Structure formats: C-alpha cells, structure tokens
Amino acid sequence: MQRSSIAFFWITAFLSVVFVAIQFVRPELDNPPVTADLQAPPQVKQILRTSCYNCHSNETRLSWFDEPVPAYWMVARDVREAREHLNFSKIGKLPAGQQRAALFESVSQIELGAMPLPAYKRVHPESEITPEQLAVLKKYLSLATPSEATGAPEASAADLQYEKWMQTGSSTPEVAAAPNGIAFMPDYKNWRAISSTERFDNHTMREILGNDVAVKAIAENHINPWPDGTSFAKVAWYQQPDDKGVVRTGAFFQVEFMVRDSKKYAGTLGWGWARWRGADLQPYGKDKNFTSECVGCHNPLRNTNYVFTEPIRGQQ
Ligand code: HEC
Ligand code: HEC
Known part of the structure; x- marks a missing residue:
C-alpha cells in the first residue's frame, strides 16, 4: 500500500x-x-x-x-x-x-x-x-465596394462594370446558347465561391463558383465522381494595373461552365461544356466541336473527375 x-x-x-x-x-x-x-x-x-x-x-x-x-x-x-x-x-x-x-x-x-x-x-x-x-x-459582399481613388478612368469604368456584375442578380438580357445547345445560366452569380485563383500568364483573375448540388456534394464529400446536376462556373476578369502600378480587377473577360450529366454528356467526359466571352456574352466556338478544346485540357484530371479546382475542405 x-x-x-x-x-x-x-x-x-x-x-x-x-x-x-x-x-x-x-x-x-x-x-x-x-x-x-x-x-x-x-x-x-x-x-x-x-x-x-x-x-x-x-x-x-x-x-x-x-x-x-x-x-x-x-x-x-x-x-x-x-x-x-x-x-x-x-x-x-x-x-x-x-x-x-x-x-x-x-x-x-x-x-x-x-x-x-x-x-x-x-x-x-x-x-x-x-x-x-x-x-x-x-x-457587405452584396453591396458595392467603395471605389478607391484612381486616376485612370478605365480603372473606374472597370470597377463599375465589376460592381454592376456583382449586383445585377440573375437578370441578364437574351444571351444566345452555346453551339452545343447549352443555354446560358445567369443564375451562376448566386452560386457559392469555391475558390479563386489568379493567373499571371494571361493577366486574368478568376473565381470558381459551384451550384447547390456542388456545395452539397462538397459538404458530404461526394465529389468523385461529382453527382449529376453539379455545375461549375469559372468567371474571369482582366487584371489591370492602375496609375500607381497596383493591379486591379479589370473588365469582364469570360464565364465558362461545366455541367455534370454522366449520360447526356457521356461523349465529353460526362460534363457539358460552355463558354461566353466579353461583356456582351458572345457564345464561344464555331460549332459544337469546340468542346474538344475543353476536353483536351481537362482530360488528364481523371482522378478528380476532370475538375481542376480542389474544393475547399468540407465539414469534418
Ligand atoms: C489550356 C487548358 C484549359 C482549357 C483549354 C480549358 N480549361 Fe477549364 N480549366 C483549366 C484550369 C487550369 C482550370 C482551373 C482553374 C484555373 O486555374 O483557372 C479550369 C477550370 C475550369 C472550370 C472550373 C471547374 C474546374 O475544373 O476547376 C470550368 C467550369 C472550366 N474550366 C470550363 C472550361 C470550358 C467550358 C472549356 C472549353 C471552352 C475549358 N474549361 C477549357 C484549364 C483549361
Ligand atoms: C485555429 C486557427 C484558425 C482559425 C481561428 C481560422 N482558421 Fe481559417 N484556416 C486555418 C488553417 C490551418 C488553414 C489552412 C488550410 C486547412 O487547414 O484546410 C485555414 C484555411 C482557411 C481558408 C482557405 C484559404 C486558402 O485559400 O487556402 C480560408 C478562406 C479560411 N481559413 C477562412 C477563415 C475564416 C473566415 C475564419 C474565421 C471565421 C477562419 N478561417 C478561422 C486555421 C484557422
């Protein structure tokens, strides 16, 4: 004891x-x-x-x-x-x-x-x-950012365009469908940000958004393969240095989409592809074969169901 x-x-x-x-x-x-x-x-x-x-x-x-x-x-x-x-x-x-x-x-x-x-x-x-x-x-995010003082009028114009983009909900006037028949999805602005990246090679700043199905799949960690109905949008703006040399978000460059439907889009990796360019949202591609460009570049990502963006971590 x-x-x-x-x-x-x-x-x-x-x-x-x-x-x-x-x-x-x-x-x-x-x-x-x-x-x-x-x-x-x-x-x-x-x-x-x-x-x-x-x-x-x-x-x-x-x-x-x-x-x-x-x-x-x-x-x-x-x-x-x-x-x-x-x-x-x-x-x-x-x-x-x-x-x-x-x-x-x-x-x-x-x-x-x-x-x-x-x-x-x-x-x-x-x-x-x-x-x-x-x-x-x-x-706060849904309101306009107070513009910082800049000398360059183009910078303010681009800011205005960006703010307008942020604010105009889903009301976009008639936009022609992509050559493969995919209709424009104005609602993408209400999707959730999944990641944002910058690329210095072509001076664009981009944001990746996912619809509700994508967000739910991330939360439940069902992302390989992504469930049918998942959609991603990748929005890109030009970057533009202002008169002080600070790089700012410039004019709208393009928005592109991936829409998951494993049967309907079986010929293009199970995803439907579409892209619209410029502030007037011109559909990209001469004919429906434009998707071979998308497929070619996304194809190596077999292990992540052809999606580049590693979504932010879900609930643990
Ligand atoms: C030169 C290679 C390349 C081509 C061609 C390409 N992409 Fe991508 N795509 C990428 C990269 C890299 C990313 C990851 C985000 C980033 O770094 O911009 C990406 C991301 C995306 C995303 C966000 C989801 C994800 O995979 O991360 C969508 C949507 C998308 N691309 C659609 C398209 C469409 C539609 C086309 C064809 C019109 C296309 N892409 C062609 C390289 C490419
Ligand atoms: C205890 C420390 C801690 C606190 C508090 C914390 N974080 Fe984090 N956060 C981390 C760590 C560590 C990472 C690195 C990546 C990971 O663990 O997934 C991270 C990653 C992130 C990322 C991803 C960044 C990127 O682009 O890779 C975001 C966004 C983020 N946190 C936002 C927040 C916000 C918003 C809050 C407050 C509401 C917060 N964090 C509070 C530790 C913390």
Missing part, C-alpha cells in the same frame, strides 16, 4: 518535471508588423477579428490555455499554416476585387462549417460565427 503511494508520488513528480521541461520547447510564434490590413467596414472587421484573426493575421492573441505545451504546439502550427493561406494583415494591398474574392471564400468556408477550425471552435466558443454575423458578411 505504502509502496504504491510512493511509486505514485515519483511518477507524478517525474511527469511534472517533464511537463515543466517541455514548456521550454516552444517554436517561435511572433506577430510580424501589420503591413496592409484588410479594407472593410468596422462591423465586418470586428467579426473577422473575433473569429479569424487569431490564426489569419499578424495579430495573434493566445488565451492562457493555449500557452502550455502541447496545446501551444498545435496552435503555433495552425497559425503558421493559416497565415500562409490567408493573412488579413497583408491582404489590404491587393486590389479590391481580390480582397472581395478572399471574403467570398471566407464566407463559403464559414457556411460549410470548415472555419473557424472545428477543434478551435470547441475551446473558443466565442469564435463561432452566428447567423446574424454571417448575414452581415454576406450583406
């Missing part, structure tokens, strides 16, 4: 020493200067500050219970990774369109339940985004 309590004492003492000793093994987690904080109205920033800035900014504030190792190790790793993906302390130098795209992606991460990270939410319940807060973020 006494022996075992002595053993218990020594084991506890040993573990305490180990616990204290490992406290000194601390990967560095500092807060570099905030160079260009997100430009957004205070109520929008407040929400992101409370729920996201601990990981996605250079203003990380740890709670006392995040400080002891090993919790600290996990937090430090998450913060480092989160900053690499999205850092609100640096995003302010990007053109308005790209900041907005990052917010679109953030909103869809929140809606999918992926952000804030579920494990973090459990210990930081205050970081949970409420439906009211989500509504504030969405409302």
Whole structure:
C-alpha cells in the first residue's frame, strides 16, 4: 500500500518535471508588423477579428490555455499554416476585387462549417460565427465596394462594370446558347465561391463558383465522381494595373461552365461544356466541336473527375 503511494508520488513528480521541461520547447510564434490590413467596414472587421484573426493575421492573441505545451504546439502550427493561406494583415494591398474574392471564400468556408477550425471552435466558443454575423458578411459582399481613388478612368469604368456584375442578380438580357445547345445560366452569380485563383500568364483573375448540388456534394464529400446536376462556373476578369502600378480587377473577360450529366454528356467526359466571352456574352466556338478544346485540357484530371479546382475542405 505504502509502496504504491510512493511509486505514485515519483511518477507524478517525474511527469511534472517533464511537463515543466517541455514548456521550454516552444517554436517561435511572433506577430510580424501589420503591413496592409484588410479594407472593410468596422462591423465586418470586428467579426473577422473575433473569429479569424487569431490564426489569419499578424495579430495573434493566445488565451492562457493555449500557452502550455502541447496545446501551444498545435496552435503555433495552425497559425503558421493559416497565415500562409490567408493573412488579413497583408491582404489590404491587393486590389479590391481580390480582397472581395478572399471574403467570398471566407464566407463559403464559414457556411460549410470548415472555419473557424472545428477543434478551435470547441475551446473558443466565442469564435463561432452566428447567423446574424454571417448575414452581415454576406450583406457587405452584396453591396458595392467603395471605389478607391484612381486616376485612370478605365480603372473606374472597370470597377463599375465589376460592381454592376456583382449586383445585377440573375437578370441578364437574351444571351444566345452555346453551339452545343447549352443555354446560358445567369443564375451562376448566386452560386457559392469555391475558390479563386489568379493567373499571371494571361493577366486574368478568376473565381470558381459551384451550384447547390456542388456545395452539397462538397459538404458530404461526394465529389468523385461529382453527382449529376453539379455545375461549375469559372468567371474571369482582366487584371489591370492602375496609375500607381497596383493591379486591379479589370473588365469582364469570360464565364465558362461545366455541367455534370454522366449520360447526356457521356461523349465529353460526362460534363457539358460552355463558354461566353466579353461583356456582351458572345457564345464561344464555331460549332459544337469546340468542346474538344475543353476536353483536351481537362482530360488528364481523371482522378478528380476532370475538375481542376480542389474544393475547399468540407465539414469534418
Ligand atoms: C485555429 C486557427 C484558425 C482559425 C481561428 C481560422 N482558421 Fe481559417 N484556416 C486555418 C488553417 C490551418 C488553414 C489552412 C488550410 C486547412 O487547414 O484546410 C485555414 C484555411 C482557411 C481558408 C482557405 C484559404 C486558402 O485559400 O487556402 C480560408 C478562406 C479560411 N481559413 C477562412 C477563415 C475564416 C473566415 C475564419 C474565421 C471565421 C477562419 N478561417 C478561422 C486555421 C484557422
Ligand atoms: C489550356 C487548358 C484549359 C482549357 C483549354 C480549358 N480549361 Fe477549364 N480549366 C483549366 C484550369 C487550369 C482550370 C482551373 C482553374 C484555373 O486555374 O483557372 C479550369 C477550370 C475550369 C472550370 C472550373 C471547374 C474546374 O475544373 O476547376 C470550368 C467550369 C472550366 N474550366 C470550363 C472550361 C470550358 C467550358 C472549356 C472549353 C471552352 C475549358 N474549361 C477549357 C484549364 C483549361
């Protein structure tokens, strides 16, 4: 009896020493200067500050219970990774369109339940985004961005076009169908942002959107193959440097679609393809064989059902 309590004492003492000793093994987690904080109205920033800035900014504030190792190790790793993906302390130098795209992606991460990270939410319940807060973020995204001062009139014209694009719901005047018979889908503007990418090769900025079927498939992780009814839109704008050399979102370039129907479109990898170019939405392609171009480039992606975009992580 006494022996075992002595053993218990020594084991506890040993573990305490180990616990204290490992406290000194601390990967560095500092807060570099905030160079260009997100430009957004205070109520929008407040929400992101409370729920996201601990990981996605250079203003990380740890709670006392995040400080002891090993919790600290996990937090430090998450913060480092989160900053690499999205850092609100640096995003302010990007053109308005790209900041907005990052917010679109953030909103869809929140809606999918992926952000804030579920494990973090459990210990930081205050970081949970409420439906009211989500509504504030969405409302902001649906409003016009106040234009920054620019000298170049083309830049403002392009901004106006972008804002108009953002606002004009699904009412688009008559648009001719694609040569393979696929009709234009004006409703794509209401689909969810799945990812946004930039390409410097042809100076366009693009956003990938998915319809409800796509969003549900992502949430349920049924994305290989994607269910029939899934549709993606890829929207691209020109990038345009303003007179200060800052790259901004320029004029609308094109929108293209992939529509999943494994039977109807069996001849083209199980997807229907369509593209419309320019502000006046001219259908792309001389005849229905234009799709061989799309198929040719997407064909190598057998392992992801011919889809390039790796959707943001679903619920876990
Ligand atoms: C505990 C740390 C943590 C918190 C808090 C957090 N995130 Fe993240 N976030 C991450 C990590 C880590 C990643 C990296 C990718 C992953 O894990 O999938 C990430 C990735 C992302 C991405 C994908 C970025 C990209 O393009 O690859 C977005 C968008 C995002 N987070 C938004 C948010 C938003 C919005 C909030 C607040 C509502 C938030 N996050 C809160 C840790 C966090
Ligand atoms: C030169 C190669 C290439 C060709 C040709 C091409 N695509 Fe793509 N497509 C891509 C890449 C790369 C992406 C991933 C997003 C990005 O980086 O822009 C993509 C993404 C897409 C997406 C978003 C879903 C996804 O797979 O990520 C749609 C929709 C799409 N393409 C439609 C089309 C249509 C319609 C055509 C033909 C008119 C076409 N593509 C031709 C390379 C190509």
